[in-house]
Amino acid sequence: MKEIFESTLEKLLADQVTLDLVKASEEQGWMEPLWDLLQSSGFSLAAAPEESGGTGLGWEELNGVIELCGRFCLPLPLPESILSNWLLGACGLQGLNCAVSFAAENSLQWDGKLLSGSVRQVPWGRYVDKLVTVVGSESPVVVVLEPNSAASSSLSTNLAGESRDDFIFENYLPIDSSALPSNLDSQVLLKGGAMLRSAQIIGALEELLRVSAEYGNERVQFGKPITKFQVVQHQLAVVAENVAAARVSVQAAFEESGSAFPTLQLMAAKICTSDAASVGASTAHAVHGAIGFTQEYSLHPLTRRLWSWRSEYGSATYWSKLLGKSICEMGSEALWPTITSGDLNV
Amino acid sequence: MGFDAKFSQKLGARGWIGMALPKKYGGSDADAFSRYVVIEELLAAGAPVSAHWFADRQSGPLILRYGTEEQKESYLPAICRGESYFCIGMSEPNSGSDLASIRSNAKKVGDKWVLNGQKVWTTNAHHSHYMIALVRTSESESRHGGMSQFIIDLSLPGVEVRPIKDLTGAEHFNEVFFDNVELPDEALAGSEGQGWHQVTAELAFERSGPERFLSSMALLKVMIDEVGQYPDAYQAKEIGRLTARLLTLRNMSLSVTRQLNAGANPAWSASCVKDFGVGFEQEIPEIAQSILETLPSTQGGNDYSKVLAYLTQQAPSFSLRGGTREILRGIIARGLGLR
DSSP: OOHHHHHHHHHHHHHHHHHHHHHHHHHHHHHHHHHHHHHHTTTTTSSSSSGTTOOOOOHHHHHHHHHHHHHHOOOOHOOOOOOOHHHHHHHTTOOOOOOOEESEOOEEETTTTTEEEEEEEEEEEOOOOOEEEEOOOSEEEEEOGGGGGSSEOOBBBEEEEEEEEEEEEEEOOOOOEEOTTTSOTTTHHHHHHHHHHHHHHHHHHHHHHHHHHHHHHOOOEEEEEEGGGGHHHHHHHHHHHHHHHHHHHHHHHHHHHSOOOOOOHHHHHHHHHHHHHHHHHHHHHHHGGGGGGGGSTTHHHHHHHHHHHTTTTSSHHHHHHHHHHHHHHHHHGGGGHHHOOOOOOO | OOOOOOHHHHHHTTTSSTTSSGGGTTTTOOOOOHHHHHHHHHTTTTTOHHHHOOOIIIIHHHHHOOOOOOHHHHHOOOOOOOOOOEEHHHHHHHHOGGGOOOOOOEEEETTTEEEEEEEEEEETTGGEEEEEEEEEEOOSTTTTOEEEEEETTSSSSTEEEEEOOOTTOOOOEEEEEEEEEEEEGEEESSSSSBBBHHHHHHHHHHHHSSSSTTTTHHHHHHHHHHOSOOOOHHHHHHHHHHHHHHHHHHHHHHHHHHHHHHHHHHHHHHHHHHHHHHHHHHHHHHHHHHOOOOOOSSSSSSSSHHHHHHHHHHHHHTTTTTTHHHHHHHHHHHHHTOO
């Protein structure tokens, strides 16, 4: 199933997601025909269990799918829909066969059955039909909201021109809600978001490394391809080893994900991928020279996404501080057992 | 990594050396992962494992893979008992990163080989019974041809071992001279002329093991003790980031072990582990001196001062041993199709 999903999506994205389409999405917004194609192929419901109307794929099986979204710079909320539907399924709710996104941050408060407050940084929020978020930290509840019914909105984009929108709801009756299962905590969407971005970063970085090597092998200066210079080889080698490390960290995070996300592995994944994104983007631009700095050349959709995604759902610094704090709290004797068992409760 | 022959013999008695070797040669027929668990716990605990380290990691597997039945029966059981120690003869005074330029040579005279030349930076040669050395055995058109490996008994006439003090004053590595050393034909390890191929396969073991990221573990632990339970933001960030990279390096190393176990030669992945691991290990003393105001000290001071002093001075060697940073990045670049 994993292979079929990946190869089908790869073909579809290779065929559809051109540089022109990515640019058009920045200028004109929602790419409706492509979304319809993705939705009708069942990708957005992949992680919801069968009884919720999904395919019931596990995270380990979806790792490659999320990476493909990063590799092709897909300007649509497929990763977000997959995570949202997974969470709905985990709460026993029906998966949503529409464009759905999520908010990891909100200030929503209950007043009886009604909600008031803001939801922030919703990917593609202005275009999706529904969004999912978790309300409250003591006894958290998953709710489904309609951005169209918000009292007001504040629309924005990240560096790559992907929408990241805020909405304010006033005395709003959620269209669906359910208590979060006890194995998940109120940070589940922050963690899930970090997982998605880690995998998207890896997909983008592998493409970045491929195009940088390809360009360097073709670009001739001083009478030879610039990759024949050791200084260029070694810069790309450093990117490659950072990508290799980041890839292993993402694989571990997806492999260990079941009904909940593995805290230690996902922290490591977001830290290693965010660091690798910084190294990769700056070296790729150095190798490409001025042409890579132009809008018409296809490097910036990758690098501008890397610069955005490394900061979303916790930067390397955010997760490092949290991890370092708990390592210090547990003391030095717990360090090695924590590494080998992979168990960390924060 | 300390040297303690008694400790090595005790480990051997437990069956914890040469674990992955077959039972009939004194091993345990264990899989690569059982061995991995044992060696990483030994390293994480800072155990003095240097006496048998090279034999367990490289020489034993090399003899098993390329050796004759007689060689296996003669060398492997003593390795497994923790009684027989090996060192690795690669570098020479004029051949460091450019290993293929070695000039030590063995010439066939009758049914013997006569060995002449010099090896240098040979860790533990002064404590070892044998060296597995790469030497030239014939002229070759190819740069990588004409080399062979020999198992050299270091007690033979004509062998001289001289320790070299490192910058801390300690004696770990040596220069080793060969003056008309007569080796029996059985000293040849593997096939004549296949030395380069054998050595590069061996280096994948040397470059990917847990010692490539656990050398600085002791400093990371005392750093956590010294910082205490309530780190400031900068301390928390640096310790967290190191922890994330430690976890990831271990996963990378396990992945290479998986490939070695399946009989592959993961030279590219092993080079990534080594170079990324070196970056991590050399960063630890730098971070340690930046997050606390404690001075490093070789005399007196607390554990933190001492471990910081020791690793600050050891750190430069991390990117020399097992292949320099430049050589490893060259291997990685070749894998990317840049060379």
